[in-house]
């Protein structure tokens with residue numbers, strides 16, 4: 001129902017019950033799924049605790065506005081990383097802050113990831129996490145709203161809508177398709193069908209509903225009518241920060257008894273007003289790749305030496321916060337005609353007003369945020385020294401692409417400053433990094449961002465592969481130009497650039513792609529049932545639990561981790 005006719009049914013901190021069966025910490029991408037599934041049984045009580053707000057305004061659902069997270073949105077939280085050697089400065093990190101979490105501010109791409117990667121996880125010991133085991137969970141949550149989705153690969157009855165971008169909004173996308181095909185990178189007909197070889201170019205589906213609104217996991221899994229219907233057994237409490245878990249027992253038999261919560265925006269005495277809520281069965285952490293390890297460490301589960309430095313009694317020595325991964329990206333920027341670029345919006349106010357009314361009246365146009373509609377996936381091992389795909393080396397069905405190029409019909413920097421031209425960025429991304437960073441406590445305050453060191457390109461193989469990926473990118477740009485597309489270098493290395501020139505470009509244009517993962521990795525921190533090692537009733541089910549960062553965009557895998565976690569909890573019965 002939209003707009004809301006009555007306020008969203010939330011529960012205040014002072015209204016919480018003394019005890020719940022399940023407490024879900026973090027109402028983000030994964031947390032909304034878990035709260036939905038666990039509260040489906042009316043005899044089960046569930047509490048969902050979220051640091052940010054629950055309001056879901058009209059503007060926050062318009063794709064273009066809601067993806068503009070860096071302009072001080074209350075739904076986004078900004079951190080600064082430690083200085084990164086590769087770019088010589090800290091990088092800005094953003095995460096969602098509010099019900100729906102990062103699915104409220106992200107770019108809405110719905111991509112599941114290559115089946116070969118999940119199968120490799122299973123071979124490495126993650127029993128039950130192979131592609132065949134995960135497919136039913138992808139299908140369960142999905143409502144695929146396109147013409148004829150293959151029923152073996154897609155769901156049509158789930159809660160979470162995704163749809164294809166049928167027509168290309170900017171001509172650079174069609175030009176990129178032609179460039180790919182002439183270079184020997186074929187079409188992937190359906191990026192999310194596990195029977196397709198995941199190498200080539202593909203249209204990227206997005207989580208947007210038929211009204212042209214962002215379909216976050218908040219909208220999908222906890223819509224107002226459902227929250228209202230379940231208000232007796234599902235309590236949703238926004239604007240609170242989980243401080244720590246109160247845990248009893250010995251190192252290999254820990255039991256969480258309660259969760260300590262404080263108001264997020266409180267100050268002075270109010271800010272320290274701690275409420276303790278008891279848990280009968282389990283606590284599930286869904287506070288994201290920075291929040292979940294932070295809460296574990298504040299609760300005494302983490303690297304022993306680090307906890308001692310902060311005066312935190314060590315309950316369990318685990319490598320929490322290690323294994324931080326992200327997809328490192330490098331912008332390659334070109335000038336293109338202004339009319340073929342989102343940069344036009346800021347140059348021509350009249351154009352923006354026309355597009356605004358076009359969206360209001362017809363639900364189409366630039367406010368749908370059609371700046372990325374296709375992406376290119378390749379394996380650097382199958383490129384020659386010049387970056388061109390080797391024609392007689394075909395990837396296998398279980399290939400895991402290690403690079404992605406996203407043509408983005410927008411560019412910052414020089415392209416943004418030129419009033420007469422627009423920008424096109426070819427964002428070149430390393431999908432299977434070997435480099436690992438860390439998340440560590442800055443201090444003992446749960447509201448203070450932890451110290452984040454991404455450690456990008458610390459593995460020599462990562463640098464070699466990002467250079468190879470950039471060579472393919474410049475080759476694609478060269479094809480665009482030879483096809484007659486009006487493109488010239490803004491901030492881009494030339495074709496056949498040396499390693500030194502590429503390294504300088506990487507230092508200038510390296511960036512995060514916001515895919516933070518694996519800080520409570522399966523295998524080292526949680527087991528295959530997502531239970532924290534040594535704990536009886538504590539699981540982690542969000543992007544921090546991935547054994548490694550999936551070679552794709554992360555929201556669909558995060559939802560699948562939540563789906564499988566809920567299924568394991570429901571089938572497993574009572575704990576402890």
Ligand SMILES: Cc1cc2nc3c(=O)[nH]c(=O)nc-3n(C[C@H](O)[C@H](O)[C@H](O)COP(=O)(O)OP(=O)(O)OC[C@H]3O[C@@H](n4cnc5c(N)ncnc54)[C@H](O)[C@@H]3O)c2cc1C
Nearest residue numbers: 026028029030051101102107108109242291543553554555
């Ligand atoms: C700008 C951006 C664009 C992206 N684009 C895409 C895309 O197009 N497609 C895609 O697949 N992926 C994309 N991603 C990545 C993807 O959205 C995230 O990896 C994924 O949504 C993370 O889900 P999560 O459940 O792990 O965490 P989140 O969704 O971040 O949820 C964590 C929640 O926990 C809350 N929380 C944290 N600490 C506490 C605490 N102590 N107490 C209470 N609550 C707490 C937070 O407020 C938040 O709501 C993007 C990410 C960003 C930042």
